[in-house]
Amino acid sequence: MTRAGILGAAGFTGGELIRLLLNHPEVEIVFANSESNAGNPVSDVHEGLVGDTDLRFTDTMPFDQVDVVFLCFGHGKSEAFLKEHAIPEQVRIIDLAQDFRLASPSHDFVYGLPELNKERIAKARHIANPGCFATCIQLGLLPAARMGILQDDIAVNAITGSTGAGQKPTATTHFSWRSSNMSIYKPFQHQHVPEIRQSLLQEQGSLEASIDFIPYRGDFTRGIFATEVVKTDADINDIVAAYKAYYADAPFTHYVERPIDLKQVVNTNKALVHCEKYGNKLLVTSCIDNLLKGAVGQAVQNMNIMFGIDETAGLRLKPSAF
Numbered sequence: 001m002t003r004a005g006i007l008g009a010a011g012f013t014g015g016e017l018i019r020l021l022l023n024h025p026e027v028e029i030v031f032a033n034s035e036s037n038a039g040n041p042v043s044d045v046h047e048g049l050v051g052d053t054d055l056r057f058t059d060t061m062p063f064d065q066v067d068v069v070f071l072c073f074g075h076g077k078s079e080a081f082l083k084e085h086a087i088p089e090q091v092r093i094i095d096l097a098q099d100f101r102l103a104s105p106s107h108d109f110v111y112g113l114p115e116l117n118k119e120r121i122a123k124a125r126h127i128a129n130p131g132c133f134a135t136c137i138q139l140g141l142l143p144a145a146r147m148g149i150l151q152d153d154i155a156v157n158a159i160t161g162s163t164g165a166g167q168k169p170t171a172t173t174h175f176s177w178r179s180s181n182m183s184i185y186k187p188f189q190h191q192h193v194p195e196i197r198q199s200l201l202q203e204q205g206s207l208e209a210s211i212d213f214i215p216y217r218g219d220f221t222r223g224i225f226a227t228e229v230v231k232t233d234a235d236i237n238d239i240v241a242a243y244k245a246y247y248a249d250a251p252f253t254h255y256v257e258r259p260i261d262l263k264q265v266v267n268t269n270k271a272l273v274h275c276e277k278y279g280n281k282l283l284v285t286s287c288i289d290n291l292l293k294g295a296v297g298q299a300v301q302n303m304n305i306m307f308g309i310d311e312t313a314g315l316r317l318k319p320s321a322f
Contacts, residue, residue, distance in 0.1 A: 032057055103198065134192040135293060163222045230281070269293045
C-alpha cells in the first residue's frame, strides 16, 4: 500500500485528489494538511465527500510516515516551502504548481506528462505536474512536433472553466460575473506557454515558430477545449496515422475520428484529440477536464507510474461533486 500525504488539501485540487485517492485500491491517505481548517472534517469543505470518509484536516506534516507527498499549493509557494522544510529523500514529491516545470540545473524535477516522459517519470523522485492549459494544448500538438511540421507560427485558442482559477473567489470567478459571459485574459503571455514550447522543442528538436495563445474564461465549471491551427502541406491521412501511432499506448489520450466536445471528457482523466485539414491549414482540437487530466488525475497517473502501479488504477472515475 502506497502512503500519501497532501499539502494544500482544502482547495479544488486538494478535494479532487482526496476523492481520487479514497477510491484508489493501492493508496492510503495518511494526512491532508490545511492549517486554516485543522481539526475540521474534510467533508465540511469538500461536501461531495460526505459519507465517504471521516478524514480530518491536520496542521501536522508527518513526512516520515508517507511514501509520496502531493503539493497542491498556489504557484510560487512550492519552491519556498521546500526550502523551508526537510522532506526525507526517499519520499517522492509531486508538485501541482508551476514552480519546477521548466528544466533547470537548479532542480531535479521531471516534467510529468506521461505521453511524453513516461520512462523518465518511472525513475523520478520528483515530478512537476503540467499545467492544465499546457496539457490540453501539448496533447494536441506533440504528434505534429514529432512529424516535424511545426515550422510556421501556431495559432492556439482555448477556453477553461471557472475551477481553473482556484477556490478563492475573485472578480472574474464569481457566478454573477461568469454566468452567460466570456472574456480573454493574458493574451500571448500566458504562463503555460514556456512549458508548451519546452515539450514541443523536446519532440521536434528545434522550434522557431511562435505559439500565439489566446486563453478564454468560460461560463462553465470545469473542462478545457482548445483549437490549434498549424500551416503544413502534409497529407491529412499521414497526419492522422501519426496521431494514432503517437497515442497507441496511451491509456487516457485518444485520437477520435469525429469532432469532439467537452462533455466527453468532463469528470474523467481522458484527453481527446481530433484533426481536420483545410487547404494548407491543419486544425487540431483537443479537450480535457482541467481538474483531472489537467491536474490531479494526471498527478495520480504519475504516482502510479512512479510506484510501478497499474497506470489506470484509481482513475476509472465516477462523476465529481462539482
